[in-house]
Amino acid sequence: MAVFLEPREQLKLILRGAADVVSSDELLKKLENSFKTKKPLRVKAGFDPTKPDLHLGHTVVMNKMRQFQDLGHQVIFLIGDFTALIGDPTGKNETRPALSREEINENSKTYAKQVFKVLDESKTEISYNSIWMDKFTSADFIKLSAQYTVARMIERDDFKQRFEKQQPISIHEFLYPLVQGYDSVALKADVELGGTDQRFNLLVGRSIQKSYGIDSQCILTTPLLEGLDGIQKMSKSLGNYIAVEDSPKDMFGKTMRLSDELMVRYYELLSDLSSVEFEKLKTDLANGSKHPRDAKVELAQFFVRRFHGEKAAESALREFEEIFVKKGLPDEIPEYRMAAVSQISISNLMSQAGLCSSNSEARRLIESKAVEIDSVKVTDPQLKLDLKSGESFVIKAGKKRFAKVVIT
C-alpha cells in the first residue's frame, strides 16, 4: 500500500514480536517525519550469501521487512558478498571458504527465490556491499576503523567470552562489524533489522553513521523463533522446524500440530495480520468465538500460500480435510496427556494411550501397516520416541482408534 498508516499505528505493528528496539521514541520520530514528508524510511537487513537452506525461523526478520514494505517503506535486501568473497583469511575455518563470484550469485539467486516468497520483489531494493567495499582504499579502512574503540568492540558477548578465555580473536574480526556499520552509511539506512544475535553489530552501525555525519539508524531485533516443540529455537539439527522448502502437505501438517500457544506466537512473528486483526484473533481465541483448530488451519493455509502459492494452499487444505475430516478423523480425538520421556517404545506408548490392549497387539498393528503418527505410517515396530514437553501428535491405530498425545 502506498498510503502510510498513522505513525503510532505503524509503530504498533512494527514493534509486534520485536525482541528489542533502539529506540521506539526515535523510531516514532522517524515514522512521523516520513509520514509528514511522504518519504518512505530506508529499512536495511543484511544476509550472508552462504548456501541458503531456510526454515521459518529465518523468515521472522523477512516478515518484519514485509511489514515495513506493506506500510509503504523502502526495504533493502543487502547481500554481504564482500566478506563472502574473502572467506576466512586465517584459513582456520573450513566452514568458511572464500566463495567465488559465481557461487555468490548462485546462492543469492536461491536466497532471493525463497525471500521473495515473503517480500514483494517489485518493492525491494537489492544491494551488494561489494559495490562500495571493493572501492574502499586502505585510507578509507584506516578512517573507518578509527571510529570505534577496541574496548567497545570487546564488549560484544562472543568477543568478551573469547577474550576472557584467552581464545584468539583475529584483528580482522573487529573489522567485520565496522564494515556492516559502514553498509548503513552507504545505504543511508533509517532502520536496520536483524536477529537478536545481531544486536551488537546493528548498534555499531548507529555509531558509525554518526561518525560519518549521518543520522543514526534505529535498530530492531527479532527473537529467535521457537521450534515445533515450543521450547528450543527452531533449527534443522533439532528437527523441530518447518522448512521454507517443505512440501505443502508437511507444512500444513506441521502447523496443525502446533500447540495452541505456539500457534499464537507464530501468528505474532510470521503472519501478515495487521495489529487490529492480530488483537482480534487473540480475543476470539480467548472468548471461544474462534476454535484453535480453525486458527491453525488458517495459519497453515497462510504458510502454504506464502511459500507454494494459492493453488497449493487450496489442495493442501482439501487433502487435510479428506484425511482428517472426511476419512473419519473424529471432531474430538481423545487426548492422552503425559510427561516428557526419553526412548519410549511405540508399542508401550500405544498401550498407555489406550490404543491397544497390549504391546504385542501394538506390534502386530504396526506390522500390518495399520498405525500412523500424524498421518505418517509407522513401519518399525521397535521405534523409540523422545517426547519433549510441548509436543503433541495424533496416533491412529487401525481405522477407528485415535489418540492425541500431548506431552506436558
Added chain:
Amino acid sequence: MAVFLEPREQLKLILRGAADVVSSDELLKKLENSFKTKKPLRVKAGFDPTKPDLHLGHTVVMNKMRQFQDLGHQVIFLIGDFTALIGDPTGKNETRPALSREEINENSKTYAKQVFKVLDESKTEISYNSIWMDKFTSADFIKLSAQYTVARMIERDDFKQRFEKQQPISIHEFLYPLVQGYDSVALKADVELGGTDQRFNLLVGRSIQKSYGIDSQCILTTPLLEGLDGIQKMSKSLGNYIAVEDSPKDMFGKTMRLSDELMVRYYELLSDLSSVEFEKLKTDLANGSKHPRDAKVELAQFFVRRFHGEKAAESALREFEEIFVKKGLPDEIPEYRMAAVSQISISNLMSQAGLCSSNSEARRLIESKAVEIDSVKVTDPQLKLDLKSGESFVIKAGKKRFAKVVIT
C-alpha cells in the same frame, strides 16, 4: 666496501651498542648465507615524514644503517608516508594532522639532507610505503589483519597500559603495526632496525612476513642515546643535545665537554670505527696511551666532518686550538669538582672555583666582558646555572685564570 667481512666479524660490529637483537643466531645465519651467495642483506629502517629536526640521538639508528652499508649490505630508507597522508583519523590528535603530498615530499627532502650526512646516498634505496599501501584493497586489509590477534596486539606496552587504564584505543591503531609489518613483506627485508621503542612493531613484522610465506626478518633495536648530561636521554626539551644542524663550533665544543665515559659511549653508538679500532681505543684509554682529550678531539672532528664536511672539521679544530691552546688555554686547567646544584649564580660559582676573590669581583669581571664559559662570553652578571651531574665546562676569567668545573 663491496667485499664482505667474515660473517662473525660482521656480527660483532652489528651488535656493537645494540639494545636487543632477535636473534643473533638467525642474524649470523643470514650473514653467512649472504657471504656465501654474495647477496647483500636487505636492511630496512622506517621513518615518519613529520617535520624532521634531528639530534645525534636520532642518528644512532642511521649509524647502524651506515655500518650495514659499509659492510656491503643494501640499506632501505623507508618513508612511512602512507599513514602521514591520513593523519589522525579520529581528529582528536592536533599534533598529527594529515600531511599533504607536498609537505611529505618537503619533509622527506629535509630528512634526506640530514640522513645522507650519515648514509651513503648512492648505496641507499629510498622507498615510500604509499607505493604498495595505496594499492591495498579492502580485501587485502582484511587478509592482513587476519594474521594477528587482538590479544597479542594488546601485549604492546602502551596498548596494555591504556587498555588497563580504560583509556580508549581506536581500532585503526591496531592496523598501523600491521602496515609496518607488511612493509617488510613488500620490501622483503632481511633485517629491520629501529629504536627500542619500536621493538614490538618490528616483531610484528617478523610474524607478518611468516604469514605471507617470507623468511622472517631479524630485528635489531638501538638504545636511546644519553644526552650530554650522561643521564637522561638526549632530547631537545631537556637541552642536553647536539643537533645535526648545530654549528661546527657548537658541535665541537659540546663534544669536548663530554665526560670521558660518555665519550666512549658516543664512540660506541655514533662513530664509524670498526670493532677492532673501537676495542683498541678502549684499551688505549684504559692504559693511558691515549689521552681522553685527544679522543674527544677526534670524535668532535668526526661529528663535524660527518655533518658539515672535511673543511668545516679542519676549521673547527683550528678554532678550538686557537682558543684553548694557542690563546693560552693551559694544557692542564685546574679542575673544580662539585655536586650538582640548581640555580647557582655565576659569581658564586666563580668564587667557589677560585677564579676571583669575591662575588663582586666576579660581577665586575663579567661587566667588563672578561668572563667566558666554554669560549662563550658571559654578559649577564645575574646569570644563574643549573649544574647537572656529569657536566663539565671551562670558565675563563680575565686572560689567565681558568677553571674546569666538573659536576660529580
